[in-house]
Amino acid sequence: MKKDIVQYDIDPELLTNFLDESEESLATLDNLFVELEQCPHNKDIIGSIFRIAHSIKGLAGFLNLKDIKNLTHELETVLANIRDDKLCIKTTTIDCLLTGFDEVSNMVTRVRAGKSQVADENKLTELTDEIKGLSDSDIRGENKDISEALEDVAVGVEQISEQAEELDKAGNKIVEEIVRQKKDKAESLTPTAMGRTMRVSEEKIDVFMQYVGDLLEVSESFNLLQKRIDSNSDMQLAREFKDINTSFNQLSDKLQKSLLAIRKVPARNLVQKIPRMARDLANSLGKQVQVEVTGQSVQIDKSTIEALESPISHLVRNCVDHGIETPVERKKAGKSETGFVKIDISKQGDDVIIKIHDDGAGIDPEKIRKKAIQMGLVTAELASGLSDRETLQFIFSSGFSTAKKVSDVSGRGVGMDVVRTNVESLKGTIDLQSTPGKGSAVTLRLPSSLTVLVVNGMLASVGDQQYIIKVEDIYEAIRPKAEEIITVSGHAECLHVRGQIYPLIRLHELFGVEAEFTDPTEGMVILIEDKDSRGAILVDKILGQQRVVVKKLDERFSYLNTVAGAAILANTKVGLVLDVPAILAESLGGLAVE
Numbered sequence: 001m002k003k004d005i006v007q008y009d010i011d012p013e014l015l016t017n018f019l020d021e022s023e024e025s026l027a028t029l030d031n032l033f034v035e036l037e038q039c040p041h042n043k044d045i046i047g048s049i050f051r052i053a054h055s056i057k058g059l060a061g062f063l064n065l066k067d068i069k070n071l072t073h074e075l076e077t078v079l080a081n082i083r084d085d086k087l088c089i090k091t092t093t094i095d096c097l098l099t100g101f102d103e104v105s106n107m108v109t110r111v112r113a114g115k116s117q118v119a120d121e122n123k124l125t126e127l128t129d130e131i132k133g134l135s136d137s138d139i140r141g142e143n144k145d146i147s148e149a150l151e152d153v154a155v156g157v158e159q160i161s162e163q164a165e166e167l168d169k170a171g172n173k174i175v176e177e178i179v180r181q182k183k184d185k186a187e188s189l190t191p192t193a194m195g196r197t198m199r200v201s202e203e204k205i206d207v208f209m210q211y212v213g214d215l216l217e218v219s220e221s222f223n224l225l226q227k228r229i230d231s232n233s234d235m236q237l238a239r240e241f242k243d244i245n246t247s248f249n250q251l252s253d254k255l256q257k258s259l260l261a262i263r264k265v266p267a268r269n270l271v272q273k274i275p276r277m278a279r280d281l282a283n284s285l286g287k288q289v290q291v292e293v294t295g296q297s298v299q300i301d302k303s304t305i306e307a308l309e310s311p312i313s314h315l316v317r318n319c320v321d322h323g324i325e326t327p328v329e330r331k332k333a334g335k336s337e338t339g340f341v342k343i344d345i346s347k348q349g350d351d352v353i354i355k356i357h358d359d360g361a362g363i364d365p366e367k368i369r370k371k372a373i374q375m376g377l378v379t380a381e382l383a384s385g386l387s388d389r390e391t392l393q394f395i396f397s398s399g400f401s402t403a404k405k406v407s408d409v410s411g412r413g414v415g416m417d418v419v420r421t422n423v424e425s426l427k428g429t430i431d432l433q434s435t436p437g438k439g440s441a442v443t444l445r446l447p448s449s450l451t452v453l454v455v456n457g458m459l460a461s462v463g464d465q466q467y468i469i470k471v472e473d474i475y476e477a478i479r480p481k482a483e484e485i486i487t488v489s490g491h492a493e494c495l496h497v498r499g500q501i502y503p504l505i506r507l508h509e510l511f512g513v514e515a516e517f518t519d520p521t522e523g524m525v526i527l528i529e530d531k532d533s534r535g536a537i538l539v540d541k542i543l544g545q546q547r548v549v550v551k552k553l554d555e556r557f558s559y560l561n562t563v564a565g566a567a568i569l570a571n572t573k574v575g576l577v578l579d580v581p582a583i584l585a586e587s588l589g590g591l592a593v594e
Helices: 012-027 029-038 043-062 066-083 091-112 121-137 144-189 202-232 235-263 274-284 302-323 327-332 365-374 380-384 388-396 416-425 507-511 580-586
Strands: 264-266 289-294 299-301 339-348 351-358 429-435 439-447 453-462 465-470 474-478 485-488 492-497 500-506 524-530 533-539 541-550 563-568 574-578
Touching (some): 012 043, 029 043, 029 091, 029 274, 043 066, 066 091, 066 121, 091 121, 202 235, 202 541, 235 299, 264 302, 274 339, 299 302, 302 339, 302 351, 302 416, 302 439, 365 388, 388 416, 453 507, 453 524, 453 533, 453 574, 465 541, 492 524, 492 533, 507 533, 524 541, 524 580, 541 574
Parallel strands (some): 465 574
Antiparallel strands (some): 264 299, 339 351, 453 541, 474 524, 485 492, 492 500, 524 533, 541 563, 563 574
């Protein structure tokens, strides 16, 4: 292995810039090729791909990276033939070009790792010959008789239009010269404004973010101090401190938001490989699939994007493998032969919503029900009482699969449970809906950033412990009357408030702490809602509203699955930030909203 290590005689900064720019450019190619396959005559797409190849070839040549330069040169030649209408675009053409650029990407990765550019010289030679063969065998006009006949027909048209074109060109040149002179004059008077960028390591940004979190905690301490000054000092001093504290809070907010923005990147970084992946998988399964993505400009924390790449990829593979039917099956069902997978990305408050849906066969809840009974996940009696939507949730169980045979794509029962685990580790939720014959939809909801999570929370106490509930999760806080406390199905304590039923969640029982009040009519109840579930959390007291910095708990506290994190409060105590969706899921499963 040691002989594979190479010391490149290149300026480190130039090499790093080349590698960064090449990786960014190559990452966009998958989508461009999928679009080109769907719109083979789109000159803009062809031009974009050609420019990427040309740029990488030129820079690689400048840095004496000959293998990268030579391969991109061959790819550029093929692209030039396509651009000049000398080469037909076929599926095999796209496949070959994609394979070629995949190898360029592999070469770039090897150079970054300090290895030789080529892992296997023989494979590279075979690939290069295959790429060269595209230009040799598929050139338009291969059939000379047809080409000559078409040329004869074209001669007459060319002669008729030649003079008109010459006049048109002359007129255009006059206009262009006038425009150029005015533009040159304007540019000589106005300096060019260019955006400036600087690469900063993620580690440095993360450290800075931690300091910002500490700063926000100090800000909350100042808020507490301000309340004490308001009640114990003269009015003039209180006003002055309040003004300074307000400015400090505003500055802290701006700093935190600015740093969060630095870590965020467009959602297109998450989905840019998806169309290519779906295309390749569909081809291998004899299917036709088109992927549409909306919301690619939505900003998401880079670490969240990295964590979501595998789950999103798995969900789309499921759509193509299990959801989308073959062209013959779709035609019989009265559908177009091409299946559609759509990914919608949007923002709701501080959360990102990712919805992946297809127009395929959908999921038969009866099959899921039978499989769940067979696996011992539920009894036949209980299964018969479950709604179709509740039944679909078994898909997220470990080892669950209804595939009739095991393949490279599916059938091993590994996947959806891992997807849910990954999403929940990001403090997100996942929801599945499906209609047999029409398709399925999976919706992910997650915070747009996890680096430094600042929430506005309601502070409540149970005994000596303090808890924070996000304000957006709270519907109302009340002290219930005795007649509002009821029992549902003979075993579940609930609150019946203004026609709605809320399962009662006793926080002291959930966390095993001693409460001051166990009678809901003596304590306070916080009504919470999340999607289709609701509940009522019983606490001793509500202490007020506070902005807190949520910090992750270390692995020793991983068993606290109903806790989103911890926060240092203004009074220097540590409070637990409650994970409302997890609490609703664990405590009686919440209650479906009618």
